[in-house]
Amino acid sequence: MGIIRKTKAVATVLQIFEEKDEAKSVVHLIELVKDKMNKTTVYRILDRLEQDGAIHSFNGKDGLKWYAKCEGCSASHHSDKHPHFQCTKCDKVECLPLEIKIPSIKNHKVDSTDILLIGQCEVCCA
Amino acid sequence: MGIIRKTKAVATVLQIFEEKDEAKSVVHLIELVKDKMNKTTVYRILDRLEQDGAIHSFNGKDGLKWYAKCEGCSASHHSDKHPHFQCTKCDKVECLPLEIKIPSIKNHKVDSTDILLIGQCEVCCA
DNA sequence: AAATTAATGCAATTGGGTTGCAATTACAAA
């Protein structure tokens, strides 16, 4: 079970994801709200928002955890299975609205995929 | 620059990768050789072996760092760009000798990919 | 064999993330 009470801290975190459709690392999020709440609270709120299907998490290239807004997910069904893109110049991370075909692997059962493309984003490419 | 001197510790670590063609987490490697060398030494040897193109690293689903033997890589050219597979039952990780097609992304330049397939391995499938 | 310096051991430290518990606060029931 995720968010039950709409606290100020929850609203603050949610607004960050509403404002701009861009993934954020937990480390960055903690920095952003460090005057408003404790880091433990940030971790717990992110956990609950993910359980509710409001945001989804994945690992960046450095192994840090990142979160981004979900599109059409719910507590019962997380449908975000897209790849992510991380820029080596500016470190920005984007959700990629595309599907990558995974060939079936003999004698293996693939339940989920974790795909990170690394390179240069639109801004840094130019 | 990677390995310069062939020490006993280097030989020990290398042999682990020669023996069996299977990826190993750093945590597991440290455990395997804990009577023979310090954990710092393990980290440093892995760094140097990777620089030399003898092994390559990637992140497992839990965020831990894993290493596996390289095939045809050298210090100047790391050609290992394959996906990896991690079993949710037994935690084993394999290098997958297959290529996954990445569609080109508008205004982005993709330099490398980090693909982890998660599911059940051959043994755990049966 | 002696000199050089890469490699190692060890203790301390860093940093992301978690846990236990007391204090606070949202919210529903009265």
Added chain:
DNA sequence: TTTGTAATTGCAACCCAATTGCATTAATTT
């Protein structure tokens, strides 16, 4: 509105992978 309750938060301590500084050891060169 007031009260009761349990969800939420703050805080300090902790966990653990990974890194760092530095003195010591050992591989390789001369």
